[in-house]
Every structure is written in structure tokens, then in C-alpha cells.
Amino acid sequence: MTSSLIVVIPPAEEPILIADAKNFLRVDNSSDDALISTFITAARKRIETVTYTRLVTQTLQLTMDWFPGGTHGSYGGHWWGRGGWPVIELEPPAQSITSVTYLDPSGNLQTLSPSVYRLDGNSRPSRLTPALNQIWPATAQELAAVQVTYVCGFGTAADVPGDIMQAFRLLLGHYYDNRSTVIIGSRLVAIEPPEGFAELLSDYRPPMVA
Secondary structure (H helix, E strand, O other): OOEEEEEEEOOOOOOOOHHHHHHHHOOOOOOOHHHHHHHHHHHHHHHHHHHOOOOEOEEEEEEEOOOOOOOOOEEOOEEOOOOOOOOEEEOOOEEEEEEEEEEOOOOOEEEOOHHHEEEEOOOOOEEEEEOOOOOOOOOOOOOOOEEEEEEEOOEOHHHOOHHHHHHHHHHHHHHHHOHHHHEEOOEEOOOOOOOOHHHHOHHHOOOOOO
């Protein structure tokens, strides 16, 4: 099943203030402030991608063609959304579900009651499943028929674990020291992370996909 993920509400802050970043980088002037700010955001996004973990509180929206598990009708001789385990995987740590909406078989937009589902936000990945004695409803035979909007992240910048922040500082310093490699024209490009980066993030590796 194809799915997509977008940021609905971005983090209100980055994991580190620019003043603290400049202190770490031993920069005592303001000429590179804009560059350092860009590198802070780039480092945060790189770590979120590598670890499949959101750092500072933000709101995401996951879009799917149907709910996992169950059989939702046939189309052109093929089953639409048939079988499978009824677990929706969310990027951790998921704090709360804002809404679960879907197109019913008639094409009408519906919103699920929170009593219908259960969130395990502490697992990796976080998991959204039907509550006890509940099942996911049937959906219309439409692309992007299901949308799950949820809040995730460790909390504020102060709540991000120390090992992640140490990896963040390593990457930030690496970007700053190798800016001629990181910046090509107006683009930021990925470069090999610094030594020790992967080890610091080893407890936050993305889940294995069977």
C-alpha cells in the first residue's frame, strides 16, 4: 500500500539555539548566523530521517489508500485493501492522535471516534490499532482515502535525549567545517557523517522491515 507523510505543523523551535550552536562551533561573530541556522535545521532533519524519530514536538499527517487489515470490497476483479495486520505505524515518539479521517464506501468524509482506536506511542515505531473489539472501517475505493494526523516528538528542545544531541552537535560541526562540500550552489547535499555519529544513534535505528 502506498502512503505519504507531510509535516502539518513544524517544530516551534530547533533542538539547539543559534547562540548555543555558535558557542559549540566557537564562532564569535554574526556573519555566519544565517548559514549556521540552515545547518541546524539540516542536521535535525538528517537525524530524524536516519533514526525514523521526530525530535521536537510537531504535527504530521499520514495518508494511506485504506486501513491495514480486513477486506474493503473489490474493484475490477481485485480486492481493495485485503488482509494484513491492522497496525498503522507512526513515527515515534507519538504523543497523541489529532484525528483519523477516511472516505466511507459512499465517498463521504468521516471522522473516527477516539474510542475506536488505541495508540502505543512508546513503541518503535509507534503503533495505532483498533481498540478492543473494534475493527477499522471499510473505505471508498479511492487513493488517499485515510488520513491520520498526529503529534509526535520528545517534547521541547530540552527533552531531546542527550545521545541524540551529542550526535546533533557532531553533525552540525561537520557541516560547518565542511561547508564547501555541504553547499553546492544553493543546495545542501548529504555527506558522510562524522566518526561516532552512528554509534550515538544506535539506540534509535529505524525498525527492520520484514
